[in-house]
Amino acid sequence: MQYPATPNRYGIFAMSIVLAVIVTFAGIATAETQVSADSAEARPTEATATHNEAATDGVHHGPGLGELLPLWSIIPFVGILLSIALFPLFAPHWWHAHFPKVTAFWAIVFAVPFLLYFKSHAVHEILHIYMLDYFPFIILLWSLYTVSAGVLVKGTMKGSPRLNIIFLVIGTVMASWVGTTGASMILIRPVLRANAWRRNKTHIVIFFIFLVSNIGGSLTPLGDPPLFLGFLHSVPFFWTLNLFLPMMTVALPLLAIFFLIDTLYYRREEQHEAKGDEPFGVEGLHNFLFLMGVISAVLMSGTWKAGTFHLFGVELKIAFVLRDAILIAMGVLSLKTTRKAIYERNGFTWFPIKEVGYLFAGIFMTIIPALAILKSGEHGALAAVIAVTETPAHYFWITGGLSSFLDNAPTYLTFFNTALGSFYSGIAESEAVPMLIRENAHFLMAISTGAVFMGAMTYIGNAPNFMVKSIAEEAGIPMPSFFGYMAKYSLPVLIPVFILVTLVFFK
Numbered sequence: 001m002q003y004p005a006t007p008n009r010y011g012i013f014a015m016s017i018v019l020a021v022i023v024t025f026a027g028i029a030t031a032e033t034q035v036s037a038d039s040a041e042a043r044p045t046e047a048t049a050t051h052n053e054a055a056t057d058g059v060h061h062g063p064g065l066g067e068l069l070p071l072w073s074i075i076p077f078v079g080i081l082l083s084i085a086l087f088p089l090f091a092p093h094w095w096h097a098h099f100p101k102v103t104a105f106w107a108i109v110f111a112v113p114f115l116l117y118f119k120s121h122a123v124h125e126i127l128h129i130y131m132l133d134y135f136p137f138i139i140l141l142w143s144l145y146t147v148s149a150g151v152l153v154k155g156t157m158k159g160s161p162r163l164n165i166i167f168l169v170i171g172t173v174m175a176s177w178v179g180t181t182g183a184s185m186i187l188i189r190p191v192l193r194a195n196a197w198r199r200n201k202t203h204i205v206i207f208f209i210f211l212v213s214n215i216g217g218s219l220t221p222l223g224d225p226p227l228f229l230g231f232l233h234s235v236p237f238f239w240t241l242n243l244f245l246p247m248m249t250v251a252l253p254l255l256a257i258f259f260l261i262d263t264l265y266y267r268r269e270e271q272h273e274a275k276g277d278e279p280f281g282v283e284g285l286h287n288f289l290f291l292m293g294v295i296s297a298v299l300m301s302g303t304w305k306a307g308t309f310h311l312f313g314v315e316l317k318i319a320f321v322l323r324d325a326i327l328i329a330m331g332v333l334s335l336k337t338t339r340k341a342i343y344e345r346n347g348f349t350w351f352p353i354k355e356v357g358y359l360f361a362g363i364f365m366t367i368i369p370a371l372a373i374l375k376s377g378e379h380g381a382l383a384a385v386i387a388v389t390e391t392p393a394h395y396f397w398i399t400g401g402l403s404s405f406l407d408n409a410p411t412y413l414t415f416f417n418t419a420l421g422s423f424y425s426g427i428a429e430s431e432a433v434p435m436l437i438r439e440n441a442h443f444l445m446a447i448s449t450g451a452v453f454m455g456a457m458t459y460i461g462n463a464p465n466f467m468v469k470s471i472a473e474e475a476g477i478p479m480p481s482f483f484g485y486m487a488k489y490s491l492p493v494l495i496p497v498f499i500l501v502t503l504v505f506f507k
Contacts, residue, residue, distance in 0.1 A: 065118075065125065066376030069369045076110035077366035081405070081460070084359065085482030099355070103362030110366045124313055125368055131314050134364040138357050139324045141181060141463055143294050146331040148185035149348040150287040150338035155280030159195030161262040164204055165255060167191050168211050172251055175216030176223040178295060184213045184464035186291075189346050192475045200265040202479060205472045206489045207258040211251060213464040214456035218247040218449065221302070222295060224462070226403075226412035226451035232302050233416065234433040235444070242441070246449045246501055253497050284342050290330040297326040352470035356463075363460065371410050374402065377418065389418060392506040396446035400454030400498070404461045412451040419443045446506050453498065457490045458482065 083102050087095035095102070114122045157163060167187060174183040191208060195201045217223030219240055221231035227240050301323035308315050373380040378387060389398050399415045423440055424432035436444055455462030459469055459482055469479050480488055 064372070064376050064379070065121075065369075066372035066374070066380040069373055069381070071373065071381040073110075073369040074366075074373070076106045077363070077370050079109065080106040080359075080362050080366050081482070084460070089481040089484070100358040103359055107362045107365040110368070114368070125372075126365065127312050127314050129364055129368055129371075131311070131316065132320075134361065136320065136324055137364075137463065138360065139327050140294075140298070141356060141467065142353055143327040143331040144179070144181050144185050144291075145353045145467065147287050147290045147294065147334045148182070149189075149343055149346050150284040150290075150334045151186060152283040152342045152345055153190040153193075153280075154278060154283060154345070156278045157190070157194035157280070159191075159198055159201070159204075161259055161266050163194060164191070164262055165259055167194070168207065168255060168258065171208065171212030172216035175212055176219035178291060179222055179298075180213050180217035180224055180462060181464040181467070182291060182295070183216065184208070184468050187212060188468050188471055192472065192477070196475070198265075198269055200268065201477055202472075203258070203261050203265065203489075205468060205477060205479065206485070207254065209465050209468050210254055210456045210490075210494065213468055214462050215247060215250050215254070215453055218243045218452050222299065224452045224455070225409040227448060228298075228302060229409050229413055230416065230444075230448065233413070234430055235437070239437060240448065243445060243449055243452075246445065246453075246505055249501050249504055250453060250497050253500070254493070257493060284338050286337060287334050290334045293330045294327055297323045297330075347475060349474060351474060352467055355470050356466050359466070367406065370406055374406065374414055375410060377414065386418060389415065390422075392442045392446040393502050395419065395443055396450040396498075396502060396506050398450070399447050400450030400457075403451045404454050404457035408451045408455055408462065412447060415447050415450075416444070419447065442506065449501065449505075453501075454494075456494060457486065459485060 080103060083099075083106065087099070087102065111122075111126065114126075118125075167190070171183050171187045174186070178186070188205075188208065191204065192201075195204055214224075217227070221228040221235075221237055221240060223240075227235075230240075231237055301317070301319045304319045306318040306322070308317050310316070373382055377383070385398060389395055395415055399411055402411045419440070420427075420429065420432045420436060423443075424435055427435070455465070459465045473479050479485075
């Protein structure tokens with residue numbers, strides 16, 4: 001539907017943007033004033049200042065950034081989320097052409113006052129999040145997207161409820177071993193081709209996001225970033241297999257609901273078979289070697305202690321840099337060794353990864369104050385949220401709720417540390433984590449499942465969600481808007497299942 005432009009609508013939109021800019025400037029300026037005051041109090045003598053400078057290597061001392069920023073400093077982050085939610089709904093053609101400019105605008109709304117008031121500290125924070133988070137994130141997505149596109153599952157497949165269930169089960173199992181992103185990128189194209197003849201198929205993609213892109217990554221640290229982060233913080237590699245029963249409590253009802261919905265839509269189709277009789281086969285099998293190379297590089301980066309070095313004031317781990325180099329090499333080798341005909345039959349284009357790259361470049365910039373506030377725990381603007389987190393059910397819902405909109409890895413780590421501090425304050429992490437697992441494992445289970453499961457609640461809850469959405473839209477499948485996804489699918493379908501998990505495991 002086309003909405004005619006009116007001066008009134010643009011006037012209201014412009015006023016809203018101006019107000020957002022003013023409030024953002026005010027919030028960051030207020031925080032900077034407090035930084036100046038605290039920094040002055042923290043430098044009683046020249047000797048003390050020199051000692052502090054040496055200890056912190058130039059990083060701001062005194063209260064952390066998250067303790068000083070007010071909650072309204074996240075307005076640009078909210079703005080970019082609302083842009084992703086509303087523009088495709090009300091101005092889809094304009095959004096498709098201009099979404100990089102919109103994300104750049106919101107990034108600038110935050111970055112300009114942040115840099116003006118915090119100067120070198122702001123530069124450090126921005127470099128830190130891009131060099132340690134955004135670039136590794138987009139390199140991993142690019143390599144998996146590229147390598148998976150070189151695998152062609154061919155053959156005339158009938159997109160029936162039975163076949164679709166088989167795809168979802170295989171993807172759910174794969175996700176814990178090749179990652180939710182890897183499983184999603186390998187299987188989404190065969191699923192779309194098998195169901196290309198059907199008129200109603202949006203629900204297939206939605207449940208694919210639920211199960212393959214999120215829930216399935218519960219059983220190993222390779223499955224989802226929060227669990228890998230737990231592995232780096234002394235949680236045993238195979239401990240996450242304890243999440244099998246909660247995962248099945250979610251997966252089985254979702255598979256049953258999907259089968260009922262898919263069967264209903266299938267019976268309404270005018271035809272019940274795909275055209276053609278091409279035999280089943282797989283081309284580009286050598287790309288699985290590159291996929292194993294990606295997985296091995298990620299695992300290596302978390303286990304090899306190769307030392308660190310500094311670049312532009314940011315400490316980088318040698319193992320992480322080597323990992324990213326290997327990931328790029330795997331993608332390039334895949335492109336060089338895969339026949340173009342395979343990419344053509346897969347309907348491969350660069351637009352989905354470009355869309356994710358542009359949008360998340362803005363999200364990672366504007367998410368800086370949100371993550372800083374979250375990491376500050378009980379000393380930040382979300383102190384009330386941290387304070388009421390006491391029971392496993394609290395940990396499950398609060399960790400999951402925040403993971404639906406924020407990066408689920410730091411959210412997991414925040415509440416992981418909150419649990420350790422609540423039970424084993426003052427004890428070294430290497431000793432506290434085994435104690436947590438022995439004595440209060442249900443708390444760690446709640447944090448882990450909340451971070452992984454509830455990534456399915458929104459398109460931005462987990463990395464592959466937006467990728468799958470973009471690939472489906474390129475295939476001509478109408479996907480719901482940001483809020484439409486939540487209102488029509490994730491809230492009515494997932495919330496009752498999550499309540500069931502709470503009653504069974506976390507009451």
